[in-house]
Amino acid sequence: QRRKADEPPGPLSFPFLGNSWRVPAKKTWMYFYSLREKYGHIVMLKELGKATLVLNNVEDVQELLFKRSGNYSSRKSLIYAQKYRSGGRRLALLPYGPQLKKQRAAVYTMMNPKVVGAYERLQEQASMKLMASIMNDPSKVYIDIKRFTAETLFMLIYGKSFDGDEDLRTVLHILQSFTQDMHPYAHLVDRFPALDWLPDVLAPWRVEARKKGEYEIKFYTRLLSDVKARMDAAGGQLECFAAGLWENVEQLGLDELSMAYVAGSAFEAGTDNTAAVILWFLVAMMHNPAVLRRAQEEIDQVLGGEGETAPCYHHFDQLPYCMALVKEVLRWHPAAPLAGPHHTLKDDDYKGFHIAAGTTVIGNIWAIHRDDHLYPNAASFDPERYLVEKKDMSPELLIEGHYAFGFGRRICPGQLFAAKSVYIAMVRLMWAFNINPPKDGNGKLILPDINAVRPGLTAEPAHFNVVFTPRSARHAQTVQQEC
Numbered sequence: 001q002r003r004k005a006d007e008p009p010g011p012l013s014f015p016f017l018g019n020s021w022r023v024p025a026k027k028t029w030m031y032f033y034s035l036r037e038k039y040g041h042i043v044m045l046k047e048l049g050k051a052t053l054v055l056n057n058v059e060d061v062q063e064l065l066f067k068r069s070g071n072y073s074s075r076k077s078l079i080y081a082q083k084y085r086s087g088g089r090r091l092a093l094l095p096y097g098p099q100l101k102k103q104r105a106a107v108y109t110m111m112n113p114k115v116v117g118a119y120e121r122l123q124e125q126a127s128m129k130l131m132a133s134i135m136n137d138p139s140k141v142y143i144d145i146k147r148f149t150a151e152t153l154f155m156l157i158y159g160k161s162f163d164g165d166e167d168l169r170t171v172l173h174i175l176q177s178f179t180q181d182m183h184p185y186a187h188l189v190d191r192f193p194a195l196d197w198l199p200d201v202l203a204p205w206r207v208e209a210r211k212k213g214e215y216e217i218k219f220y221t222r223l224l225s226d227v228k229a230r231m232d233a234a235g236g237q238l239e240c241f242a243a244g245l246w247e248n249v250e251q252l253g254l255d256e257l258s259m260a261y262v263a264g265s266a267f268e269a270g271t272d273n274t275a276a277v278i279l280w281f282l283v284a285m286m287h288n289p290a291v292l293r294r295a296q297e298e299i300d301q302v303l304g305g306e307g308e309t310a311p312c313y314h315h316f317d318q319l320p321y322c323m324a325l326v327k328e329v330l331r332w333h334p335a336a337p338l339a340g341p342h343h344t345l346k347d348d349d350y351k352g353f354h355i356a357a358g359t360t361v362i363g364n365i366w367a368i369h370r371d372d373h374l375y376p377n378a379a380s381f382d383p384e385r386y387l388v389e390k391k392d393m394s395p396e397l398l399i400e401g402h403y404a405f406g407f408g409r410r411i412c413p414g415q416l417f418a419a420k421s422v423y424i425a426m427v428r429l430m431w432a433f434n435i436n437p438p439k440d441g442n443g444k445l446i447l448p449d450i451n452a453v454r455p456g457l458t459a460e461p462a463h464f465n466v467v468f469t470p471r472s473a474r475h476a477q478t479v480q481q482e483c
């Protein structure tokens with residue numbers, strides 16, 4: 001298929017089929033990154049007249065997704081994940097418009113920088129519980145990290161901790177399939193929308209999507225109604241995000257299902273990504289033991305090496321290397337390497353290319369973070385690139401100098417809270433433990449594969465083993481006491 005003169009370059013395209021069929025559903029960011037060598041930074045993929053524009057370069061992302069974000073902040077209507085699975089209500093998949101503004105405004109009441117400081121105590125308690133759990137049974141570290149991220153959010157959103165593991169299991173179950181379903185190339189119907197004309201009997205995928213939707217909305221509605229019941233029992237006195245939704249229901253203009261989804265969306269959006277960042281941190285530490293040692297030295301200089309006091313947020317200003325390390329984890333292996341695909345509302349022209357209304361625009365965070373011009377020797381894990389003077393330190397710096405939280409008007413609304421969560425978890429893990437890869441029968445280190453990820457639009461490292469050793473008996477005792 002011949003390209004129009006003002007169309008960005010891209011792989012060989014066939015009539016009708018286009019070229020999007022070449023895009024793999026696994027590690028899609030690496031495929032997009034690989035196109036850059038042949039076609040340049042701006043690449044176009046096509047299917048049935050619909051275009052996807054991939055931006056592999058920071059300059060283009062800054063111009064289109066930030067400066068022109070009024071036009072570049074919608075989402076493509078995903079038939080499987082949004083229309084049938086989410087009843088058109090899931091925040092992360094909403095098109096630009098009044099419903100999105102209402103839902104984002106609601107999340108902002110919980111996550112704006114003015115209130116995020118108030119959650120430090122909760123985050124410190126939860127991170128201490130994480131360390132105690134690892135201390136008691138290091139083999140469960142994967143689920144402990146998920147519990148840490150999920151429970152912190154659960155407390156904030158629904159105002160209580162988990163009753164057993166049932167709610168945690170349910171949200172992980174929802175997330176496992178949702179991160180795959182929201183991939184724009186995961187379901188044929190999202191590539192060939194005409195398939196949506198088929199009746200249910202010929203479209204089993206639709207029945208499946210509705211079933212998943214019914215399951216999750218039942219879960220999220222139960223959690224929301226439970227908050228209402230507790231509010232009524234307490235004479236209206238309950239402090240949590242969902243209680244705020246009930247109190248301001250008219251002002252926010254959200255119906256009950258949207259309220260259930262907005263609370264559920266914040267819960268699920270924050271759980272997996274935050275956990276993935278901590279898992280990448282463990283991978284990075286096993287591959288870079290000198291970095292871990294240097295961070296531990298910094299922590300020991302400030303807190304004393306005896307293990308009597310665990311680092312807290314009020315030590316933040318004194319730990320510049322630790323802050324740089326956390327930022328480097330967010331850069332080195334972004335948890336959501338393609339952010340959420342953005343969508344244009346109207347025609348636009350850029351660098352001599354025509355970008356039609358209804359184009360999907362993907363900012364490839366992975367490619368930007370691996371750009372050697374922007375981050376010299378980008379593939380290496382090097383916190384030094386983010387080092388600043390102690391006098392310049394502030395928690396807001398955690399979210400600057402990288403694109404791990406996405407772009408423009410769709411940027412992650414939970415970014416500061418999330419960055420502070422991963423910060424406290426990482427600093428405390430480095431304070432409490434030596435983190436090493438296991439050894440095989442011959443004493444050879446079994447290092448995790450940096451390129452192995454679980455399937456989905458988010459990048460979580462594939463299963464790996466890690467050995468945690470408390471740095472001293474006193475460290476272990478402090479954790480148990482504090483917990």
Ligand code: HEM
Binds near residue numbers: 107266271338340406
């Ligand atoms: C380290 C952890 C996190 C990372 C790396 C992360 C990253 C991202 C990214 C890349 C996006 C897509 C932005 C775009 O499309 O341009 C996003 C969206 C979103 N995030 Fe986060 N996130 C994290 C934690 C959280 C937390 C704790 C919350 C809790 C409120 C949250 C809530 C959301 C929501 C609701 C969206 C959808 C926004 C929209 O579509 O308008 N995230 N996040």
